[in-house]
Amino acid sequence: MRIIKKIVSWARIKSPWILHFNTGACNACDIEIIAALTPRYDLERFGVVLKGTPRHADILVCSGPVTKKIEDRLVRIYEQMPEPKFVVAVGTCACSGGVFDGCYNVAAGINQVIPVSAYIPGCPASPKAIIDGVVKLLASLEEKENKGDVSIFPSPER
Amino acid sequence: MHNSPDFKIPIGPQHPALKEPESFSVALKGEKILGVDIRLGYNHRGIEKAAEERSYVQDIYLIERVCGICSHSHATCFVQAVEEIAGLAVPARALYIRTIIGELERIHSHLLWLGVAGHEIGFDTLLMYSWRDREVVMDILATITGNRVNYGMNTIGGVRRDIDAPQAEAILNALTILEERTKYYIEIATEETTIIKRLSGVGVLSREDVLRLDAVGPTARASGVKRDVRVDDPYAAYAELSFDVITDNHADVYGRTVVRVKELLESCKIIRQALKNLPQGPIAIRAPRKIPAGEALSRYEAPRGEDVHYVKANGTEKPERVKIRAPTLANVQAVKHMLRDRFLADMPIVVAAIDPCFSCTDRMVALKEQAGGRAKVINWQALHNFSIEWHKQRGIDFAPLNKKLKERLAR
Numbered sequence: 001m002r003i004i005k006k007i008v009s010w011a012r013i014k015s016p017w018i019l020h021f022n023t024g025a026c027n028a029c030d031i032e033i034i035a036a037l038t039p040r041y042d043l044e045r046f047g048v049v050l051k052g053t054p055r056h057a058d059i060l061v062c063s064g065p066v067t068k069k070i071e072d073r074l075v076r077i078y079e080q081m082p083e084p085k086f087v088v089a090v091g092t093c094a095c096s097g098g099v100f101d102g103c104y105n106v107a108a109g110i111n112q113v114i115p116v117s118a119y120i121p122g123c124p125a126s127p128k129a130i131i132d133g134v135v136k137l138l139a140s141l142e143e144k145e146n147k148g149d150v151s152i153f154p155s156p157e158r
Numbered sequence: 159m160h161n162s163p164d165f166k167i168p169i170g171p172q173h174p175a176l177k178e179p180e181s182f183s184v185a186l187k188g189e190k191i192l193g194v195d196i197r198l199g200y201n202h203r204g205i206e207k208a209a210e211e212r213s214y215v216q217d218i219y220l221i222e223r224v225c226g227i228c229s230h231s232h233a234t235c236f237v238q239a240v241e242e243i244a245g246l247a248v249p250a251r252a253l254y255i256r257t258i259i260g261e262l263e264r265i266h267s268h269l270l271w272l273g274v275a276g277h278e279i280g281f282d283t284l285l286m287y288s289w290r291d292r293e294v295v296m297d298i299l300a301t302i303t304g305n306r307v308n309y310g311m312n313t314i315g316g317v318r319r320d321i322d323a324p325q326a327e328a329i330l331n332a333l334t335i336l337e338e339r340t341k342y343y344i345e346i347a348t349e350e351t352t353i354i355k356r357l358s359g360v361g362v363l364s365r366e367d368v369l370r371l372d373a374v375g376p377t378a379r380a381s382g383v384k385r386d387v388r389v390d391d392p393y394a395a396y397a398e399l400s401f402d403v404i405t406d407n408h409a410d411v412y413g414r415t416v417v418r419v420k421e422l423l424e425s426c427k428i429i430r431q432a433l434k435n436l437p438q439g440p441i442a443i444r445a446p447r448k449i450p451a452g453e454a455l456s457r458y459e460a461p462r463g464e465d466v467h468y469v470k471a472n473g474t475e476k477p478e479r480v481k482i483r484a485p486t487l488a489n490v491q492a493v494k495h496m497l498r499d500r501f502l503a504d505m506p507i508v509v510a511a512i513d514p515c516f517s518c519t520d521r522m523v524a525l526k527e528q529a530g531g532r533a534k535v536i537n538w539q540a541l542h543n544f545s546i547e548w549h550k551q552r553g554i555d556f557a558p559l560n561k562k563l564k565e566r567l568a569r
Contacts, residue, residue, distance in 0.1 A: 022178050024201050026517050028226020028307040030177060031270060035296075038273075038289035052174025068549045070179055070200045071556075073171055099223050102211075103204040104542040112559055124226060124307050 012058060012084070013142050015047035016134075019057035019081070023074055024106065025064025028124035029091035033061060036127035043131055046138070054080040059137070060114075063124075065093040065100045066107040078114045086117040088137060090130060095119045163192050167502070171200050175278070175506040178516045182509075186502060194497050196490060201520040207541060209480040214240055214449060217477065218312055221467075224482060225518040226307050227270065230256075230263045231460035232467070232482065232518075233312045238393060239456035239469040240314050240477075244449050250395070250437040252316035257395040258329070258432050259303065259311050260458075261425040265336065266295040267461035268418045268425075271513045272343060275415060278506040279356045284346070291339045298332045301325060316442025326433050333426050340422040347419045357412035361496040361508035364409055373492045374485050375463020376421065377512050379405045380413035387459040399431045411511040418513075448475050460485055462513045484518030 022030050036043045037050055051057050054077045066074060078087070089110040092098035097108030110116050120133035163185035171179035179200035185192040205224055209217045222233040234256055241248055269292040276284030296306045302325055303309035311317050321329075347353060363373065368381045378385045386403045388396040404420045406413040453470040463485030470479040489512040496508050549555070 021172055022201075024179070024203055024517075026223045026226040026229075026308075027178065027515060028223070028229065031227060032307065034177075035289065035293070039286050040290060040293040054172070064201075065203065067201060067203055068545060068554060069202065070171065071549075072554050073179070073200075077172055099220055100203050100205075100208070103208045104545045105202055105204045107556060112556065112563065123223075123305075126306055 009145050013138055013145065015049070016058045016086075016138065017049050017051045017056055018059045018061050018088075018134075019051050019054050019077070020061045020063075021074065021077060023062050023064040023070050023094070023110065024067035025091060025093060029063035029094070032124045032127050033063065033090060033130060036130045041127040041131060043127075043134065046131075046135060048134060054078075055082065057081055058085060059134075060085065060087045061090055062087060062110045063090045063094050065097045065103075066110060066113050068105050068107065071107060071113055074110075074113055086137060086141075087114055088118045088120065088133060089116045090120045090133070091125050092121050092123045095121050098123060163187055169505075176509075177274070178514075180514075180516045182505075184497075184502065184505065189501050189503070191497050191500055191502060191505070194494050196494065198490075198516060198520055201517040203520075204541075206480050206482060206521055210477060213447075213475045214314055214477065217480070218314070219310060221480070221482070222308050222310065222312075225484070225515050227267050227515060228263065228460040228462065228465070228518070229308045230259050230311060231458050231465050232484075234260065234394070235456050235458035235460075235465050235467040236469065236480070237312045237314050238458070239454040239467050240449060240471070241445075242454040242456065243452040243469065243471045244314070244446060246315050246443060246445055248316055249440045249443060251320075251439045252441050253395045254432050254436050255317045255319075255321055255441065256312065257399070258321065258429055259299070259309060259317075260394065261428045261432075262295055262299055262302075262329075264425045264461045265422055266292055266299065267513070268422050269295065271418060271461075271510075272415070275411075275507065275510055278510045279353070281352060288343070291336065294332050294335055298329055301328055313442055313445070315445035316440070318442070320441050321433075321436070326436070329429065329433060333429060337423065337426050340419065340426070343419050343422070347415050353415070354412060357410065357415060357507070358408070359410055359412075360504050361411045361414075361500070361511050362409055363492055363496050367492065367495060371492045371495060372488055373463075373512075374488045375460070375513075376414050376417045377463065377489050377492060379403065380417045381409040382407045385464075387457045387464050391457055393456075393458060395432060396428075398435070399428055401428050401431075411507055414511045448473060449477070462486060462515060462518075463488060465518075482518075482521050484515065484521070486512065486515045486519040487521070490514065490519065 020033055089095050094110050100106045101108050118133050118137040120129050122129050164187050167184045170176050170181035181197040183195040218233055221236045222229045224232045269288045273285040273288040300306045303311050363381050365381050368378045368383045382405055384403050384405050389403055401424050404417050406417050449471040451471055451473040456467045458465045465485055466483040468481040469477050472478040
């Protein structure tokens, strides 16, 4: 069992599948996320693959200050993702609400709705920053794994 | 029974074919689309209301974030309206710089669209090629303005950054690369069999329909309607520059591709002229903090079509009303028409062909009842409470989450 678990976590850290979800962003962060996946920056060399459905994804990449109409969809998508799952907030809006903080229809950041593992600030976050953020998240997972920290395999009831 | 739908497919708000949260409910008879219901509002952030609560200078940066792809369009459109109310004479050099940034933005937006369109028809090589070339423009924009997107170039009364000689040189070098690549894309768009066969006859919108449904931008121009604010109602430096308005008579997605690809060359032409004739002088004049009472309507040809901003000032440092009509709102009606009696498989590319930007579009549109409908003014706090109540009724409540967060912060 231990060896299987090791292989699984190795695969997870070496090839995370991401799901991109626009939670009410202005598109700037979204195009920068796509730009990070295209030839100049090529996030795929770290094994990152963009997926179409939450059921295939390990990392949820969110951009935008959660509008109220999207909020319950965001929670639903988060719940559809299999454990272990991580959320990356891309852009200042996703981190704190940014320029939209205080607007009547936004919730001021992803962490108001679902737990966030990594924050990438910037308006918009440049592809370089996004790559840096994702790589740092993966490195921290690897560290936890080496330490034998079980928190990257959270229990299902969490 | 002949026209009753077999089933309805909900598409969105999260769907692999959609880059933004919007939702379509498609009524199908077999493979054929009988009707489409489009639901918007997932991106509604309340920018218009927020603009009333902030000063004019803060509003520039807020309105720039209406849309991250055509950010310069919205910001320019807004400052043009404010400058008109305040009666400011913007220096010629600032107008030329605005034009240059605007056209660079058009190039980046059209290349972005070309890639997305390629992706939607399963031609991912085109996506990778055009997005690689798009980085050339992004580098130039980053060199001039300091940011890849949301440039923050505009200010009331001019622009914030100058273009110096080495930067002009860098732009010209980049244009040489882009022109060469654009010629290659024109070749692909007009000769590549895959593209011609996949896009011809898809999403047809006749000239009459364009006029009836008020489509704008490349969507209108691809149906032979010569509609371009840069020529019809010149702003910035366009009156002094010569360029062609590209039109096409295919009236389908193929026509829209050809129009956009050819517009890339025109944009290069405009930038070269503007750089050559760039006047000397200051780049901005000092604007008053308080804008005198008045109102203005400003038009701007964004990459997607005509963008309209309305600003009403009341003599204070905050505007009384800001209204934004983004080009996608004008085009989205046409999508419904284009999809009727077509196949479901054509839907992604037909929707993508208007180059939709739903974060631009998601403004509040008020519909007044014809009989005795009264307009109501609502203040900030009341609107905030109304929004909370409205969502509470639908089972969304932030109160426990906010409480939890406060507790966590207190710890």
